[in-house]
Amino acid sequence: MxxxxxxxxxxxxxxxxxxxxxxxxxxxxxxxxxxxxxxxxxxxxxxxxxxxxxxxxxxxxxxxxxxxxxxxxxxxxxxxxxxxxxxxxxxxxxxxxxxxxxxxxxxxxxxxxxxxxxxxxxxVSAGCKTSVFVTLGTGVGGGIIIDGKPYSGPHGIASEVGHMITVAGGELCTCGNKGCWERYASATAIIREGRKYAKFHPDSALAKAVNGDLDAIEAKTVIDLAKEGDPAASELFDQYVEHLCVGLVNLINLYDPEIIALGGGVSHAGQFLLDRVNDILPKMVFYKTMPYAKVELAKLGNxxxxxxxxxxxx
Ligand SMILES: [Zn+2]
Missing domain, CATH: 3.30.420.40 (ATPase, nucleotide binding domain)
Known part of the structure; x- marks a missing residue:
């Protein structure tokens, strides 16, 4: 069949x-x-x-x-x-x-x-009974797999992980609420923070990378500079990963998956992203002496x- x-x-x-x-x-x-x-x-x-x-x-x-x-x-x-x-x-x-x-x-x-x-x-999560997929793009989407089956809840909204509120009274979201995870963990968040920083620091490597045309700053601009070791871009990227990890640890505490697979545009940062996640996430997990979800890059793309x-x- x-x-x-x-x-x-x-x-x-x-x-x-x-x-x-x-x-x-x-x-x-x-x-x-x-x-x-x-x-x-x-x-x-x-x-x-x-x-x-x-x-x-x-x-x-x-x-x-x-x-x-x-x-x-x-x-x-x-x-x-x-x-x-x-x-x-x-x-x-x-x-x-x-x-x-x-x-x-x-x-x-x-x-x-x-x-x-x-x-x-x-x-990447083949063979796992319980896994969570998180896509880091314009927004943040999620897929929750429990016992091999997608879990969307009786009302179909369980996978809307991007709209869990991680910062009370935070940034306004497209959904009308404030402080949703996707306002901090999406590519859009990196762009917003990158442009904000460059606006106030016209001599920064970030502003120079786009010849002062701040609207040209993309998530990749920030990530590439962070990879090169630019201190300001590294700081922005670390702040991003910290917000990302807040949501990831919430998912770990809720579902205890074997794997969390990261997809979407930001996941193209690859091992660089995983390394920072693996620096920050262990400090946030609840049972520090117990095993918890591995965070991996999604494999299947389009x-x-x-x-x-x-x-x-x-
Ligand atoms: Zn929202």
Whole structure:
């Protein structure tokens, strides 16, 4: 048996046929075209599934199910997507729309949850029963895998780890609350702090790296300077990692995972990031003499969305 996984994003839809072990056999993609509204987008998802299946199998009966990863929340009990900001979806009947085109079982979940599942099946946390995936990008997303299964909670919101409040009364978040973890642990946080620093220190290496054009400061600008040993950038990066570790230790205390896998743009800092995390995290864990989660880099990159979505119904 094989599975279809769909990675539904704001700009593109990717679909793949995936085997039991999480290997992609065939892959197809098309633009999302969000502005058309949800119905034609879901019709395109179904068409893409048929197209990719025809390349991988002789008969649709060889496909066990379809899984969809989306940048929002899905409630299995209702088959609906309450909201999905990137797609401008509000209360979309995803399951009943899919039912117009396919009789296959359809599963869906948050894209970070799905990426976490992919890592647990075929990536860095393969073989672990309990793992947490954290994506450090524009925001912070999460995927919680317990006993090999994604845990999204009865209301579908358990993976919204980026919105755990780690600084009471802190930075205003896109969600309307203040002090959410993602305001401090995302790439956006590094950019914000980097630009703030450079504004007040026009002679700093950071300001010079972008020839004074502060809007050109990216997370990579700060990280690269920190890697080179620039004191100010190192200080900014250490502050970032400290905030990152506050959330990581909360996840460790809540779920006691075997592995926490870090993905997303900031994880491209690689071993440099892991080394700093491994300096700071041990000072924050509760049981200092007990083993706790290893923090590793996610392995699957862009394919995680397809693989994990496919594995939702496994
Ligand atoms: Zn928030």
């Amino acid at each position: 094989v599975y279809i996984g769909v990675d539904l994003g704001g700009t593109g839809i990717k679909a793949g046929v995936v085997d039991e072990q999480g290997n992609i056999i065939a892959k197809e993609s098309c633009p999302t075209g969000v502005e058309r509204g949800y119905a034609p987008v879901i019709e395109d998802i179904a068409k893409l599934c048929t197209r990719v299946a025809s390349r991988a199998v002789h008969d649709m009966s060889e496909i066990k199910c379809i899984g969809i990863g989306l940048p929002g929340i899905y409630v299995p009990a209702t088959g609906r997507v309450p909201f999905c900001t990137n797609l401008s979806w509000h209360d979309v009947p995803l399951l009943s729309e899919m039912r117009k085109y396919t009789q296959l079982p359809v599963f869906a979940d948050n894209d970070a949850t799905v990426a976490g599942l992919a890592e647990a099946v075929a990536g 394919d995680a969305g397809i693989i994990g979505a496919a594995m939702l119904g496994r």
